[in-house]
Amino acid sequence: MSARMVRGRNARAGVAWRYVMLTAVALVFVFPVVFMLVSSLKPDLQLLRDTGSLRAFLPVGDISLDNYAKAFQRAPIGRFVYNSVLVTSLTVVFGLFLNSLAGFAFSKLRWRGRSIVLAVVIATLIVPFETIAVPLLMMVNTLPWLGPDGVTFGWLNSYRVQIVPFIADALSIFLFVQFFKDLPDEIIEAARIDGASWWQVYLRVIVPLSGPVFATAAILKFLAMYNMYLWPLMVAQGETYRPVMVGLQYFFQLNVAWGEVMAYLSLITVPVLVFYLLLQRAFIESIAASGVKG
Amino acid sequence: MQRIPVKPVPELVRRTIASGRGPGRRGEEVAGLAMAAPAVVLLLAFLILPFVLAFVMSFTNQRLVSPNPTSFVGTRNFVQLLTVRPFLMTPLTDPVTGETLRDATGAPEYPVLRDITRRNPAYPQFDGLRELTSWAIGERRLYLLASDVVFMRALGNTMLFVLVVAPTQATLALLLALMINQPLRGVNIFRTLYFMPVVISIVVVSLLWRFIYSPTGLLNSILTWLSFGNFTPVDWLGNPSTALGAIMAMSIWQAVGFHMVIWLSGLQTIPGVLYEAASVEGASTLQKFRHVTWPGLRNTAVLVLVVITMQAFALFAQIDVMTRGGPRDATQSIVFQAVQRGFERQDIAGGSAISVILFLLVLSVSLLQRYVTRDRVR
Numbered sequence: 001m002s003a004r005m006v007r008g009r010n011a012r013a014g015v016a017w018r019y020v021m022l023t024a025v026a027l028v029f030v031f032p033v034v035f036m037l038v039s040s041l042k043p044d045l046q047l048l049r050d051t052g053s054l055r056a057f058l059p060v061g062d063i064s065l066d067n068y069a070k071a072f073q074r075a076p077i078g079r080f081v082y083n084s085v086l087v088t089s090l091t092v093v094f095g096l097f098l099n100s101l102a103g104f105a106f107s108k109l110r111w112r113g114r115s116i117v118l119a120v121v122i123a124t125l126i127v128p129f130e131t132i133a134v135p136l137l138m139m140v141n142t143l144p145w146l147g148p149d150g151v152t153f154g155w156l157n158s159y160r161v162q163i164v165p166f167i168a169d170a171l172s173i174f175l176f177v178q179f180f181k182d183l184p185d186e187i188i189e190a191a192r193i194d195g196a197s198w199w200q201v202y203l204r205v206i207v208p209l210s211g212p213v214f215a216t217a218a219i220l221k222f223l224a225m226y227n228m229y230l231w232p233l234m235v236a237q238g239e240t241y242r243p244v245m246v247g248l249q250y251f252f253q254l255n256v257a258w259g260e261v262m263a264y265l266s267l268i269t270v271p272v273l274v275f276y277l278l279l280q281r282a283f284i285e286s287i288a289a290s291g292v293k294g
Numbered sequence: 295m296q297r298i299p300v301k302p303v304p305e306l307v308r309r310t311i312a313s314g315r316g317p318g319r320r321g322e323e324v325a326g327l328a329m330a331a332p333a334v335v336l337l338l339a340f341l342i343l344p345f346v347l348a349f350v351m352s353f354t355n356q357r358l359v360s361p362n363p364t365s366f367v368g369t370r371n372f373v374q375l376l377t378v379r380p381f382l383m384t385p386l387t388d389p390v391t392g393e394t395l396r397d398a399t400g401a402p403e404y405p406v407l408r409d410i411t412r413r414n415p416a417y418p419q420f421d422g423l424r425e426l427t428s429w430a431i432g433e434r435r436l437y438l439l440a441s442d443v444v445f446m447r448a449l450g451n452t453m454l455f456v457l458v459v460a461p462t463q464a465t466l467a468l469l470l471a472l473m474i475n476q477p478l479r480g481v482n483i484f485r486t487l488y489f490m491p492v493v494i495s496i497v498v499v500s501l502l503w504r505f506i507y508s509p510t511g512l513l514n515s516i517l518t519w520l521s522f523g524n525f526t527p528v529d530w531l532g533n534p535s536t537a538l539g540a541i542m543a544m545s546i547w548q549a550v551g552f553h554m555v556i557w558l559s560g561l562q563t564i565p566g567v568l569y570e571a572a573s574v575e576g577a578s579t580l581q582k583f584r585h586v587t588w589p590g591l592r593n594t595a596v597l598v599l600v601v602i603t604m605q606a607f608a609l610f611a612q613i614d615v616m617t618r619g620g621p622r623d624a625t626q627s628i629v630f631q632a633v634q635r636g637f638e639r640q641d642i643a644g645g646s647a648i649s650v651i652l653f654l655l656v657l658s659v660s661l662l663q664r665y666v667t668r669d670r671v672r
Binding site for chain 2: 015018019021022023025026028029030031032033035036048051052053056098099101102104105106109110111112114117120121124126127128129130131132133134135136137138139141164165166167168170173197198199202223226227229230233234245248258261265268269272273276277280283284287288
């Protein structure tokens with residue numbers, strides 16, 4: 001046996017060993033999700049019995065979609081999903097627009113006070129939302145709103161209370177500033193000389209060139225909004241405006257039916273997971289961008 | 295970066311625009327302000343204003359709904375939250391002989407702590423305080439008395455959480471990043487799987503793990519199976535000595551993929567030439583890590599630590615879903631307390647004071663981290 005063959009065999013064993021390690025670690029990250037999906041198909045009794053063995057991860061025994069049907073009977077799930085989708089998408093869309101506009105103003109336009117205002121915006125990144133939740137709650141409790149019934153006070157139990165405070169976002173602005181800064185000034189000057197207004201420069205020159213940063217900001221905002229918990233818990237007490245995360249409370253009143261809980265958890269998680277698996281490169285790069293530049 | 299065909303710009307026009315003088319200057323000033331204004335105004339209204347309000351209200355007795363008008367109470371909220379006093383308790387002595395009183399078994403007898411902390415004129419400084427913890431020192435006993443024991447536990451737990459989670463999670467994330475950074479086929483599939491918990495809501499994750507940690511849950515089953523039945527099942531979340539640890543482990547599980555990705559992008563900035571050079575000089579894997587990888591990761595290391603620390607201080611959803619601070623306050627956290635008081639008990643002033651303390655804590659820790667790592671960041 002030649003030395004090269006031995007080395008080759010060792011290398012192959014090394015590679016196999018690496019895959020074994022990688023797979024073992026992957027199991028650690030995947031098992032709760034598999035457990036959730038599998039359990040959502042089982043009746044409560046079997047679900048509890050199966051946690052004692054490997055059957056917890058296998059769709060065996062009395063498998064059905066009953067839990068899903070019962071979950072829909074127990075809670076207005078359609079309503080919760082609608083609320084979450086509405087709140088998340090409106091915040092993402094308005095946020096992308098206003099934050100990118102501000103990012104453009106901060107990176108490419110010269111105006112008095114620009115650097116100090118930007119410094120303040122960046123400094124707010126250090127304020128955890130949790131520290132302002134309580135005073136913000138008191139504030140929105142007294143804010144006026146002009147609606148069909150004239151001016152009303154107090155924003156609790158509404159969509160606006162879940163949307164408006166989260167449109168402007170220092171992290172998004174920061175990401176836009178970083179990206180726009182690297183776009184060459186010449187293209188803006190050229191457009192200006194052609195008579196484009198600043199608004200047109202933003203819309204026709206900047207936005208078309210900035211797909212990646214818009215994707216990053218959208219993904220980060222989407223995750224933050226869809227998974228938001230503390231704030232909707234505080235401000236959306238009636239079921240009319242509740243998003244999916246707060247809707248969970250429906251399943252913990254009186255008797256907890258674990259099969260239904262698992263079905264509901266699967267229902268609200270699977271769309272995000274599918275979305276993630278389809279766009280995983282963009283998701284991961286978004287996080288990397290938020291970190292490396294932060 | 296895409297190449298854009300650039301029109302040649304006459305030198306004079308270019309200089310006029312670039313210098314900021316000329317006819318476009320006023321317009322630019324107005325446009326800049328107008329474009330930045332909407333986002334800035336929203337940030338002012340919904341972030342900076344409530345932040346300032348938190349500071350102001352922490353010095354008042356504000357409640358969400360109250361029949362009494364709000365008034366300033368100075369630092370009372372902070373004194374109430376933060377007062378901690380040591381008290382050394384000596385055994386009772388016989389007033390005549392001066393000898394220590396002992397019970398039938400010979401153990402020394404002590405005064406009752408309640409008698410000292412309840413309107414005892416001899417100890418006005420201990421009035422209303424309760425026992426936080428105590429240690430025996432010979433026959434004496436050192437007590438730590440606090441005016442708000444629950445908040446002190448929350449503070450202690452949160453600090454412990456940060457101190458354990460930040461280094462552990464950063465290290466594990468780096469190990470995962472190194473595993474993923476190998477030139478193996480299909481390695482991106484593993485990256486995708488390791489990162490997956492990050493996109494799942496912490497509420498969903500917490501509920502799943504509540505199930506995993508239950509006395510008859512998956513974790514106990516797995517441990518029993520691995521130990522051939524020699525393991526006695528533990529009620530992980532119901533036992534004060536394991537509850538916080540269980541929450542730490544789950545939190546690390548959920549977020550480690552996030553930091554793995556940050557480490558990965560740091561790893562990918564290290565030029566491959568350096569590794570080749572190290573290989574030529576016969577460096578071992580460990581030497582390559584110490585002399586090539588680690589120096590190249592210093593900036594990333596600072597960043598990862600700062601981000602994890604800030605996230606760890608905000609510990610809330612896990613507590614709310616899994617234990618609600620129990621058992622016996624073993625998992626209280628600062629934010630959970632802020633929400634409990636400010637929202638559930640409608641004590642806005644108390645909740646705000648806790649928020650201010652949290653903010654000052656986060657600020658000082660991140661300034662400290664910046665100071666400690668100052669000469670590494672260039």
